[in-house]
Amino acid sequence: MSYHEQHLIDTKPPVDEFVVQVQPPASRMQRVRATFAGVPALGWLFGILCAVFIERYLGAELSYQLYLPKVPVLFGCLIMFKQPLLMPNALAYVTLIYVIPIAGVACLSARVTNRLAAVLDRGPIAVSCLIHLALLYCALHYWADLSDYRLLVLKLTMIAVMLTLSINLINGYMGEFSCSHPGFMALGAYSASTVTLVLFADDRLFGAAVLPKALGPYFFPLALIIGGVVASAAALVVAIPSFRTRGDYLAIISLAFMFIVKSLIENLEWLGGPRGMSGQPDWSSLPVVYVWMVLCIWIINNFVRSIYGKALNALRDNEMAADAMTVNTRKTKMVAFMLGAFWAGVAGGLFAHVMRFVNPGTFGIQRLAEILAMLYFGGLNSVVGSIFGAASINLISEMLRPLELYKWIVIPLILILVMIYRPTGLLGFREFDVKAILRPKHIRTGRGE
Amino acid sequence: MPLLHVSDMTHYFGGLRAVHRYNLTLEPGEIRGLIGPNGAGKTTVFNLITGIYRPSEGSVRLEGHSLVGQRPHQIAAQGLGRTFQNLLLWRHMTVEEHVKMAHYSQLRYGLIGALFGTPRRVAEERRVAESSMRLMEMFDVVKYRNLLVGNLPYGAQRRVEIARAMAIDPKVLLLDEPTAGMTPEELTKMIGTIRQIHRDFGVAILLIEHRLKVVMELCEKIQTLVFGEVIAEGTPEEIQRNPHVIEAYLGKEEIA
Numbered sequence: 001m002s003y004h005e006q007h008l009i010d011t012k013p014p015v016d017e018f019v020v021q022v023q024p025p026a027s028r029m030q031r032v033r034a035t036f037a038g039v040p041a042l043g044w045l046f047g048i049l050c051a052v053f054i055e056r057y058l059g060a061e062l063s064y065q066l067y068l069p070k071v072p073v074l075f076g077c078l079i080m081f082k083q084p085l086l087m088p089n090a091l092a093y094v095t096l097i098y099v100i101p102i103a104g105v106a107c108l109s110a111r112v113t114n115r116l117a118a119v120l121d122r123g124p125i126a127v128s129c130l131i132h133l134a135l136l137y138c139a140l141h142y143w144a145d146l147s148d149y150r151l152l153v154l155k156l157t158m159i160a161v162m163l164t165l166s167i168n169l170i171n172g173y174m175g176e177f178s179c180s181h182p183g184f185m186a187l188g189a190y191s192a193s194t195v196t197l198v199l200f201a202d203d204r205l206f207g208a209a210v211l212p213k214a215l216g217p218y219f220f221p222l223a224l225i226i227g228g229v230v231a232s233a234a235a236l237v238v239a240i241p242s243f244r245t246r247g248d249y250l251a252i253i254s255l256a257f258m259f260i261v262k263s264l265i266e267n268l269e270w271l272g273g274p275r276g277m278s279g280q281p282d283w284s285s286l287p288v289v290y291v292w293m294v295l296c297i298w299i300i301n302n303f304v305r306s307i308y309g310k311a312l313n314a315l316r317d318n319e320m321a322a323d324a325m326t327v328n329t330r331k332t333k334m335v336a337f338m339l340g341a342f343w344a345g346v347a348g349g350l351f352a353h354v355m356r357f358v359n360p361g362t363f364g365i366q367r368l369a370e371i372l373a374m375l376y377f378g379g380l381n382s383v384v385g386s387i388f389g390a391a392s393i394n395l396i397s398e399m400l401r402p403l404e405l406y407k408w409i410v411i412p413l414i415l416i417l418v419m420i421y422r423p424t425g426l427l428g429f430r431e432f433d434v435k436a437i438l439r440p441k442h443i444r445t446g447r448g449e
Numbered sequence: 450m451p452l453l454h455v456s457d458m459t460h461y462f463g464g465l466r467a468v469h470r471y472n473l474t475l476e477p478g479e480i481r482g483l484i485g486p487n488g489a490g491k492t493t494v495f496n497l498i499t500g501i502y503r504p505s506e507g508s509v510r511l512e513g514h515s516l517v518g519q520r521p522h523q524i525a526a527q528g529l530g531r532t533f534q535n536l537l538l539w540r541h542m543t544v545e546e547h548v549k550m551a552h553y554s555q556l557r558y559g560l561i562g563a564l565f566g567t568p569r570r571v572a573e574e575r576r577v578a579e580s581s582m583r584l585m586e587m588f589d590v591v592k593y594r595n596l597l598v599g600n601l602p603y604g605a606q607r608r609v610e611i612a613r614a615m616a617i618d619p620k621v622l623l624l625d626e627p628t629a630g631m632t633p634e635e636l637t638k639m640i641g642t643i644r645q646i647h648r649d650f651g652v653a654i655l656l657i658e659h660r661l662k663v664v665m666e667l668c669e670k671i672q673t674l675v676f677g678e679v680i681a682e683g684t685p686e687e688i689q690r691n692p693h694v695i696e697a698y699l700g701k702e703e704i705a
Contacts, residue, residue: 307550310542310550317541320533321537325525325614
């Protein structure tokens with residue numbers, strides 16, 4: 001064992017003695033790893049929840065004691081970049097509030113949570129999923145409760161997850177290169193905003209509200225769905241000419257489509273033109289965005305695991321063979337493209353109601369670059385990859401915000417490294433098996449794979 | 450009524466006449482061989498029957514229904530399974546997914562099922578999984594079922610392709626050089642597999658083959674295609690003795 005590894009172990013919390021081991025593992029490093037591998041998803045959620053509550057009640061006091069100007073918002077990164085001298089203090093804060101409680105609680109409670117996970121595992125999968133999702137929501141809710149900035153970052157991250165997942169359907173699973181996602185997003189954002197502004201808000205573009213405002217939140221899902229449907233109708237227009245052949249045609253047509261949408265909105269005065277549209281009601285609260293994101297993940301995961309979804313992989317790998325094996329390739333491509341566009345539209349609608357302002361400039365080439373970066377970082381052909389990619393690129397880019405211009409050197413560098421060492425992304429070609437994730441992890445079966 | 454009836458099928462690639470007035474009458478349960486030198490148009494005949502190309506002239510009928518002008522997946526779904534000369538497998542998919550995928554046209558759940566995971570979809574996917582399992586057992590690829598196809602030995606890849614073609618529940622199976630590039634052991638196994646398909650499923654088989662030994666052993670009747678035209682048709686013995694065939698394969702005897 002190298003000096004470096006030894007050092008790492010010494011700083012880890014001493015949790016080894018709580019583990020029931022049949023085979024004594026070879027080294028302490030492995031033992032630590034086995035300990036963590038024995039924690040089920042439920043255990044981690046409990047750990048995170050505990051950390052969030054500790055921060056809620058002790059965070060302010062601790063940051064005062066550590067001479068931090070305020071409670072670190074994004075794991076101390078902003079403070080570290082702004083005032084490098086405070087780096088040890090910020091690290092201490094992160095360790096005390098997040099690392100130790102999460103690791104400690106997760107490991108200490110592993111036995112109990114494993115037993116609970118086993119109970120849940122015997123019941124229907126839906127119940128188990130809902131319980132885990134509810135716990136995750138609690139953790140996120142209380143974490144975001146501490147600052148508005150966190151709340152905004154969290155919502156935008158969730159929207160980014162939806163966007164990445166929906167573009168993965170086209171660029172990853174279907175293997176075509178589509179650049180039109182910002183366009184779909186713009187259509188969704190503008191359609192949903194128009195519906196809510198016309199019906200439920202007094203604003204400068206559309207005048208007084210038509211319906212009582214109290215009804216608004218109930219109609220909001222409908223507005224989002226309208227946004228999604230408009231986007232997928234536009235997708236049909238792009239798809240009909242470009243899916244006759246394979247190759248670069250879709251890339252070119254979809255790129256053109258993105259610019260057409262952008263300049264169309266810029267030139268429509270009744271939609272606000274280049275100045276944009278503002279005053280959307282703030283109905284994109286955290287639970288709303290969370291529920292839509294979960295819905296999006298669930299539906300897309302269902303789709304890609306069905307035979308219809310696998311048909312996308314078949315026609316990507318060899319279209320002629322797929323056709324000869326009775327796969328209706330044209331219909332499959334259309335459905336996937338429209339489904340992707342639908343979710344981009346919904347994400348756009350949510351985005352408009354988070355920012356409460358949209359303008360055509362938001363949906364340009366830079367947005368496309370961001371979405372593609374998240375997609376290729378996380379991994380093609382993988383639902384987990386999309387979630388991971390969207391969350392990490394979004395968080396990294398927020399954390400590096402103090403670097404200002406240099407941020408746009410660091411992020412592309414990360415991407416280049418990923419492309420060199422993992423050309424299909426960090427988690428490419430992984431199945432998202434919910435059951436396997438939620439399953440209890442019994443350590444006694446071995447060293448925990 | 451013949452099962453598959455092709456009459457006067459002609460196809461041009463630009464000015465090149467690839468297939469000229471090709472006729473075929475395939476009865477249920479028959480194994481027919483199609484031989485010919487390289488570039489004779491054998492694979493083109495397959496592509497014309499399965500709808501990858503549309504014949505310039507002539508008709509193709511399966512149980513009396515015309516196939517000309519239909520899209521390949523529609524033709525396949527009516528009971529025309531095929532394999533490819535150069536193994537067109539899906540490299541990011543496992544063996545099991547290959548066999549499942551070919552059940553596409555038999556699925557009785559729609560988009561709603563695919564998006565929301567309805568009980569009917571669960572039942573259907575279970576049925577497909579069982580059916581795929583049977584096929585994989587039959588073609589001896591069960592042990593590879595969770596592997597990506599690229600990791601399989603060559604002979605097993607060929608068997609996966611046939612299992613996949615059989616999963617569409619075909620009436621006619623078109624095999625395009627199923628023994629190309631095989632070792633002698635794999636070859637023997639493949640001949641056994643083709644016999645087994647013929648016996649157990651009762652499908653009619655149209656077989657393109659370069660190795661005359663295989664065709665002679667399997668087929669009751671053989672067609673010989675040279676430059677897009679059938680120059681000889683008959684039992685293996687007749688074909689072996691036919692002077693045109695000998696000429697096409699070995700060249701004309703020069704009389705000095």
